[in-house]
Amino acid sequence: MHTTRHSPFECPTCSTRIDSTSNLTRERQPYEGAVALCVYCGQMLIFGKGMVLRAATDADLDRLPKGLRTTLENARAALRQAKSIIAN
Numbered sequence: 001m002h003t004t005r006h007s008p009f010e011c012p013t014c015s016t017r018i019d020s021t022s023n024l025t026r027e028r029q030p031y032e033g034a035v036a037l038c039v040y041c042g043q044m045l046i047f048g049k050g051m052v053l054r055a056a057t058d059a060d061l062d063r064l065p066k067g068l069r070t071t072l073e074n075a076r077a078a079l080r081q082a083k084s085i086i087a088n
């Protein structure tokens, strides 16, 4: 996993300021149209016009390659499970 630091973006769901993103395959700045997963709240996100983060819609997720969508859903499930364990 490759982590890139960048100017902060705000998660539209939990309002966390996000100043780094991780890519599974290579170091890369976020780009318009990129999908992301907020590790603070588990929201699937899209970098929209002007690099403003917005919550991903079902239509956005339906357009993803199946393998990528499955990877993101598995990561979100693991994140939620880890948060549940930590909270208890």
Ligand SMILES: [Zn+2]
Pocket (backbone or CB within 6 Å): 011, 012, 013, 014, 015, 016, 038, 039, 040, 041, 042, 043
């Ligand atoms: Zn969030």
